[in-house]
Amino acid sequence: MSTGGGALFTGMNLLGMEKEGFEGNIRRNLVREGNIGKSSTSCHLKQYMGKPTVFINDEPCFPTAYLSHFPQQFRYKNMYEHGTKIFGCYVSLGDRFPGFYKNQKVRLNKHNIWIAPGKIDFDIMDASINEILEVAPDAYILPRISCNSPSWWDSFHPADTCRTYETGLPQCQSFSSQIWREETAEVLRKIVQHVYRSTYADRFIGMHICVGETNESVHLGWLGDTDYSIVAEARFKEWLLQKYNNDRELIQNYFGKSIEQISIPLPVEREKPEFGNFFDPEKSRLNIDYRFFRCDEIIDSIEFLCRAVKEESHGNLLTGTFYGHTFTQWLDHMNFSRFLKSPYVDFFTSTTFRTEIDSIKKANKLFYNEGDEKTCLGKWISEMRPEIDPYHVYDLPIWKRPGTLDQTLEHLKSEFTHAICTGTTLYWYDLWGGWYDHERILKFFSEAQKVADESIHKSGDSLAEVCVIVDEKSIPYFAPLKRQRVSNIPWLNYQKAQIDKIGTPYDIYLLEDLKNLDISGYKMMIFFNSFVLSSQDRDLISRKCMSGGRTLLWLYAPGLIGDKISVDNVSSLVGMQLGYEDKKEASDIIIDLPTGKLKYKGSAASPFIYIKSGGASNIYGHTNDGFAIFGENRMKDYSNILACYPTLPWQAIQHFALEAGVNIYNNNGDVLYCNQSYLSIKASSPGKKIISLPFQASLIELMVPNKGYGSGERITLKPDKTFEIEFSSSGETRFFRFDN
Numbered sequence: 001m002s003t004g005g006g007a008l009f010t011g012m013n014l015l016g017m018e019k020e021g022f023e024g025n026i027r028r029n030l031v032r033e034g035n036i037g038k039s040s041t042s043c044h045l046k047q048y049m050g051k052p053t054v055f056i057n058d059e060p061c062f063p064t065a066y067l068s069h070f071p072q073q074f075r076y077k078n079m080y081e082h083g084t085k086i087f088g089c090y091v092s093l094g095d096r097f098p099g100f101y102k103n104q105k106v107r108l109n110k111h112n113i114w115i116a117p118g119k120i121d122f123d124i125m126d127a128s129i130n131e132i133l134e135v136a137p138d139a140y141i142l143p144r145i146s147c148n149s150p151s152w153w154d155s156f157h158p159a160d161t162c163r164t165y166e167t168g169l170p171q172c173q174s175f176s177s178q179i180w181r182e183e184t185a186e187v188l189r190k191i192v193q194h195v196y197r198s199t200y201a202d203r204f205i206g207m208h209i210c211v212g213e214t215n216e217s218v219h220l221g222w223l224g225d226t227d228y229s230i231v232a233e234a235r236f237k238e239w240l241l242q243k244y245n246n247d248r249e250l251i252q253n254y255f256g257k258s259i260e261q262i263s264i265p266l267p268v269e270r271e272k273p274e275f276g277n278f279f280d281p282e283k284s285r286l287n288i289d290y291r292f293f294r295c296d297e298i299i300d301s302i303e304f305l306c307r308a309v310k311e312e313s314h315g316n317l318l319t320g321t322f323y324g325h326t327f328t329q330w331l332d333h334m335n336f337s338r339f340l341k342s343p344y345v346d347f348f349t350s351t352t353f354r355t356e357i358d359s360i361k362k363a364n365k366l367f368y369n370e371g372d373e374k375t376c377l378g379k380w381i382s383e384m385r386p387e388i389d390p391y392h393v394y395d396l397p398i399w400k401r402p403g404t405l406d407q408t409l410e411h412l413k414s415e416f417t418h419a420i421c422t423g424t425t426l427y428w429y430d431l432w433g434g435w436y437d438h439e440r441i442l443k444f445f446s447e448a449q450k451v452a453d454e455s456i457h458k459s460g461d462s463l464a465e466v467c468v469i470v471d472e473k474s475i476p477y478f479a480p481l482k483r484q485r486v487s488n489i490p491w492l493n494y495q496k497a498q499i500d501k502i503g504t505p506y507d508i509y510l511l512e513d514l515k516n517l518d519i520s521g522y523k524m525m526i527f528f529n530s531f532v533l534s535s536q537d538r539d540l541i542s543r544k545c546m547s548g549g550r551t552l553l554w555l556y557a558p559g560l561i562g563d564k565i566s567v568d569n570v571s572s573l574v575g576m577q578l579g580y581e582d583k584k585e586a587s588d589i590i591i592d593l594p595t596g597k598l599k600y601k602g603s604a605a606s607p608f609i610y611i612k613s614g615g616a617s618n619i620y621g622h623t624n625d626g627f628a629i630f631g632e633n634r635m636k637d638y639s640n641i642l643a644c645y646p647t648l649p650w651q652a653i654q655h656f657a658l659e660a661g662v663n664i665y666n667n668n669g670d671v672l673y674c675n676q677s678y679l680s681i682k683a684s685s686p687g688k689k690i691i692s693l694p695f696q697a698s699l700i701e702l703m704v705p706n707k708g709y710g711s712g713e714r715i716t717l718k719p720d721k722t723f724e725i726e727f728s729s730s731g732e733t734r735f736f737r738f739d740n
Contacts, residue, residue, distance in 0.1 A: 039196050041140075042316040043205035045346045045366055050676075051423030051460035052366045054318070056140065056205060061085075062452035065142055065368075068430040070385060073131050075433060080136035082442040083449030087139050088208065088427065089128040093187060094148040094172065106389050114150050114187055122194050129200055141200065142318065144208040145191070146215050147184050147305060149173040160231045164224035165267050171220040174227050175212075175297040176235035185308035192312040206318030208349065209305050216322040217298050218332040225267035232297075236264055239293045254285055265290055273479035275565045276583060276607035278531070282564060284479070291476040295335035299323075299342075306344040320347035320368060324355035326472050327493050331481055334472045337512035340365060349427075352415075354493070356470055357422050358462070358507040362517075367422075371415050372429040374401035375408040375441070381432045399432075407731060409444055410682075413703060414671070414733045416448045417680035421505075421673035423460035425452075443710030444703075450712065451702050458677035458737070463694070465662045466506040467522040468499060469514060474531035477561055491603040491646040492529065495555065499526065501650035501684065502657060503666040505674050515540055523660040526553045526653070533559040538573060546638045551660035553641045555648065557609055567609055574640045575633040577615030584608035584623075589645060591621040591630055593655050602629070602645040609644040616642070620652070663694040679736045683727035691723045698739040699723060705732065 044055050054063045066079040067088035076087060093114040113121045129141050149172045154161045160177035161170040173180040188207070195204045212218045219226055237259055244250050251259050265287050272287075274280035279288055306319040325333045328351075336356065339345065340363035347366035348355070360367045378400045382389040389395075401408060419426045428445065430436055436445070475481065481488045499506060509517060511530065519525070525545055533541075538559060545552060559573040560566070567580045583606035591598040602623065611619065611628040621630025621643070629645035630652070641656055650669055658664055666672050668689050671682040679699070683689070699717040705728075707713040716739070717723055725734055 039201040039204065039316065041202045041205065043140075043318050044315070045318065045364065047364060049457060049459050052361055052364050053456060054366065054425075060456045062449070062456050063142075063366075063368075063425050064449055064452055065425075065427045066430065067144070067427050068433050070381075070388065070433050071131070071430075072433060073135055075430065075437070076132050077135035078442055079428070079436075079445065080139055082446040084136075084428070084445065085139055085449075086142055086205070087132045087136065089132060089141070089143045090146065091125045091128060091143050091191075092146040092148075093184065094146060094150045094153075096148065096151065096172065106391075106393050112150055114153075116152060117156070120187060120190060120194075122191075125191070125194075126198065126200075129204075133200055133203060139203060140205045141203050142206050142208060144210050144215070145188070147188075147209060147211040148215075149180055149184070153180070153183075159229065161229055162220045162227045162232075163229045164221075164226050165228045166224045168228070169223050171223055171226065174229040174232050175219060175294075175301045176227065176229065176232040178231075181301055181304045185305050188305055188308045189312040192309060192317070196313075204317070206320070206346070207309050208347075209302055209309070209319060209321045211302060211305070211321075212298070212332075216325070216330075217302060218330055219294055219298070225270070227294075228264055233264055235297065236290065236293055237262060239296065240289065243289070262286070271480050271482060276605075277478055277480055278561065278565060278607075279477050279479050280565050281477070281561060287479075288476060291331055292335060292473075294332050296338075298332050299335060299339050303339075303342050303344055306342070310344050318346045320345060320349060320366070322349050322370075324348050324350050324360070326356065326470060326475070327354035327496055329475055329478075329481060329489060329492065331476060334476050336472050337510050340510075353418060353422070353424075354496075356472075356508050356510050357424060359510045359513050361423055362509070362513055367424040369415070369419060369424060369426040370429050371426040372431050373412060373415055373435075374399060375412070375435045376401055376403055376405055377408070377437055377441075378435050379432070384432055384434060405438065405440060409440065409709065410705070410729075410731050410733050412441070412444060413448075413735065414680070414682045414731075416452075417678070417703075417733060417735045418673055420452065420455050420735075421675050421678050421680050423675065440709065443708070447703055447709050447712055455678065459675070461676045462505065462507055463674060463676055464505045464507040465522060466502070466504055466524045466526065466657060467519060468506050468508040468526045468528055469511050469530065470508060470528045471511040471530045471532065473511075474529050474561075477532050489529075491556075494603075494647045495528070498647060498650040499653060500671045501669045502654045503664045503668070503670070503672055504654075504657060504662055505665075505672065511537065514544065519544060520548075522550065523662050524551045524553065524657050526555070527558050528555055530554070530558040531556070532561040533569075533573070534562060538562075546635070549637060549660075551639045551641060551656055553643065553653065553656065555643055555646055556605070557607070557644065558642075567607070570609065570642075570644075574642045575635065576631060576640070576642060577612040578609055578644070579612050580607045580609045582607060584627075584645075587645075588624040589621055589629065590624070591649070591652055593620060593652065595651075595655055598649050598651055600647065600649050603647060605645060611642065611644070621645075663692065665691055665693065677738055679738065680733060681725070681727075681735075682733045683730055686727050686729050686732075689725050689727060691725055693721050693723075695740065696721050699736040700739050702735050702737055705734075 046055050048060050053060045063086050065086040066084045092112045095112040111124050113124045115121050154170045160179050162174045213220050274283050302321050309319050324336050347368050349368040349370050351370045357367050380395045382392045559569045562569050567578050571578045586604045587602050589600050589602045611631045616631030617634045618632040619628045630643050633640045669684045673680045698719045701715040704713050
């Protein structure tokens with residue numbers, strides 16, 4: 001069928017229509033009648049030693065993996081010979097580069113396997129997998145399957161193709177398309193069937209299901225605002241009816257129009273705030289609902305695809321996807337609490353640990369950090385493979401890491417030890433290839449994998465006395481937020497970086513987890529971005545958190561939005577008298593604590609909230625023009641602290657953590673992670689550091705820097721509660737195992 005004739009089949013399911021073309025082809029080439037194929041390998045996720053752990057054939061393993069977007073076989077061989085046992089590779093159903101926002105100037109340089117209606121070219125996938133196994137015969141394969149639709153599919157299903165508002169141009173599938181979900185799920189089932197009859201069946205352990213712009217589970221938008229497809233418009237109405245229990249009269253009252261008259265908001269409406277930078281829930285209900293609808297369509301689609309893999313493999317393959325990019329504020333990632341409940345998804349992937357790791361573990365899921373850590377060996381892809389990036393689109397400083405090989409090794413060590421201390425895992429993501437082409441780096445990987453394998457059998461239980469609560473569902477109420485412009489709330493990432501430096505471990509959970517979270521061990525709770533709190537949320541926080549001598553630290557505008565939007569909501573929550581102005585540009589802040597004065601630059605804020613004169617028990621911080629923005633209200637059995645003009649420096653957080661009775665392991669502003677078995681410290685400056693433990697233990701140093709990675713040499717420090725550790729340079733990471 002020609003592309004031009006594809007429109008004749010709009011809305012039809014090709015899998016059902018083209019029986020001979022698709023099912024007949026599959027039956028002849030892929031399925032032996034009466035034998036769907038088998039594998040002697042099973043891969044599952046189970047709780048073990050206080051953390052979700054991958055079990056392959058009932059044996060626990062630490063699943064560090066290697067992946068490159070443009071691999072070469074000798075690099076597979078190098079990684080395998082230095083301890084890596086799990087490898088990813090890219091398999092694409094579609095024929096377009098996933099970095100769609102680059103306007104197709106970057107060339108995929110790969111062939112898709114879903115090449116036409118009824119045709120899957122398994123030779124392409126087999127070649128990619130066999131390229132690994134030829135040099136790593138005992139390796140396990142965990143490929144990334146890019147599930148964006150091929151261009152031929154779009155021509156057959158124009159009503160189900162994502163469309164821009166401005167031009168109506170197609171951009172792969174709409175996530176609201178049930179046809180796309182069903183046909184793609186069927187292709188994934190055929191892939192599982194093919195794998196189970198292949199020579200590598202016993203080496204295949206799962207699929208990383210990738211879809212959307214940059215393959216990271218977001219709606220497509222490289223040509224403009226989406227999704228205004230026919231199917232998305234129809235699904236949005238269905239979603240609203242479901243949310244409001246088919247109460248058409250209620251919908252009429254809420255939106256001022258009937259369900260039939262409602263359509264997806266215009267792009268200009270979708271970013272128009274009413275109260276500072278926030279949507280007013282009474283005036284912008286449709287905009288808010290549409291943002292959550294987009295999240296649900298992504299989740300429904302990916303869960304549908306993962307379910308197909310789970311069912312076809314009888315539960316013996318792992319499935320995972322990208323999701324949880326909270327701190328980079330990807331709008332389509334703001335229903336993580338719902339996604340974590342899915343029985344069909346085992347792991348979630350994000351970058352640089354910018355997600356709610358402890359919520360993932362609480363849900364018995366695995367967090368796979370995408371460690372696309374640039375090294376000093378990095379080159380631009382236009383230098384390495386000019387045919388891929390002929391227009392030098394990626395010739396950007398972010399794709400190269402300055403510095404020496406020693407600094408690169410310390411950075412890799414920091415990422416690795418972070419994973420060990422948080423009970424997570426990571427990909428070594430050699431994005432363009434060549435980032436790890438040095439014997440010292442390969443020896444580091446070898447030693448890291450040995451430590452990782454040992455860590456499986458050590459306790460991963462938390463020692464945290466500080467808990468950070470993140471509310472993903474508050475972020476969509478921030479109006480000027482858009483996928484193409486991430487980090488529109490600029491202080492979120494900066495604030496997390498400050499919390500990383502407070503010198504004590506912390507757990508990080510979604511607000512949704514609070515209802516069944518044991519908080520008895522927490523002496524301090526940091527409410528990171530609780531802009532939106534329902535009456536049920538406020539009651540839960542009051543009953544559960546405002547007791548036990550606990551310190552509650554609130555950032556910016558907690559509870560600003562309830563049924564209505566008002567600063568009075570914040571006042572009643574924290575027990576302080578507050579005022580506000582429409583906005584304030586970034587201003588100098590002075591904080592005066594008993595331990596000394598701090599100065600920092602506050603972020604621009606709209607609305608700008610301040611503490612009125614006499615409105616708090618104690619005032620600790622002012623703007624340079626006299627507004628009180630950092631205060632405390634001491635209650636009988638707890639304290640509220642409000643920092644309404646972020647970013648709050650780590651020294652101030654550390655001060656109040658210490659007052660709350662939290663053990664401060666290190667007070668130098670170094671980045672510290674630990675659990676019951678391991679301790680990692682990344683120095684912010686050279687020199688001697690005092691480490692104070694809450695218990696007596698020996699420290700066994702692993703991956704000793706001055707011994708050369710790969711030596712495996714370890715140094716034991718005699719039992720004590722206080723240790724003096726020397727750091728030779730900023731960025732150096734020291735890593736220890738406790739021996740109690």
